[in-house]
Amino acid sequence: MIASRIAPRFLQATRGYASQAGVRAPKILEGLPGKYASSAYVAALSKDAKTLEKVESDLKAVSAALASAEGAKLQSFISNPTLSAAEKTKGLEQLLSTGKSGKPDTITHNLFQVLAENGRLQDTEKVIEGFLELMSAYRGEVEVTVTSATPLEKSIVSRIETALKASQIAQSGNGKTLKIIQKVNPSIQGGLVVDFGGRTVDLSVSSKVNQLNNLLQQGI
Structure with a gap:
């Protein structure tokens, strides 16, 4: 090997x-x-x-x-x-x-x-x-990747971090450090995409637009 x-x-x-x-x-x-x-x-x-x-x-x-x-x-x-x-x-x-x-x-x-x-x-x-x-x-860190369409302001990042630390995401790390990684992807148009522990929470505008498009196509 x-x-x-x-x-x-x-x-x-x-x-x-x-x-x-x-x-x-x-x-x-x-x-x-x-x-x-x-x-x-x-x-x-x-x-x-x-x-x-x-x-x-x-x-x-x-x-x-x-x-x-x-x-x-x-x-x-x-x-x-x-x-x-x-x-x-x-x-x-x-x-x-x-x-x-x-x-x-x-x-x-x-x-x-x-x-x-x-x-x-x-x-x-x-x-x-x-x-x-x-x-x-x-170090026992739980990595959480937060993707936004544009760079987030420090106050918003702080609010997101506080919310995540109080969530089940942080608890999955047995109380250890929560490591937040910020990424920027203009294609999501707005909102956030949060990835953690192999799971994704898609709160992006592009996701909602796609859902709407799918509904419209099904109704035609």
Whole structure:
């Protein structure tokens, strides 16, 4: 399995912590990027919680860089077939070292080295997304995605958050943290779409328009 081949490389930096070999990811992620993310998570937590948070900080720095104005250049760099795995890993390390997270943890270094050697750097964003998903589960967060047609004002977000915390959505997390993720999708025209725990509550204008159209078509 990929995870069993990746983990030893990560765990080279965690010698002395072998007694914690029973550490597991809090949830199973699908796909190859999920296996890389899970292996990095297990390797970091096998060392200690501080290392886990450091790796999270490193990966968030890379994610922010990819989303920045220079993101396209970085994407071209990591997907450039003329560069060696060592050159790509070194470039990413330099990026991390100049960021707010400081010098990257050895496990972060090993993660990108393995991705580069296996020709999987193009999966960087998916691997980071998977790692952050594991961190959310580690903290016991209940993720709720609120999609609106336009950015919501802070006062409205605060009211939505208060309402959600008092709902059964929050209770499904056994009283733990409710994490609200805001998204903007103009196509819903207005209202809100709330996604949580594999369920969707569609309160959008576009949904109501579609329902009306369906009723009109049935009446013709």
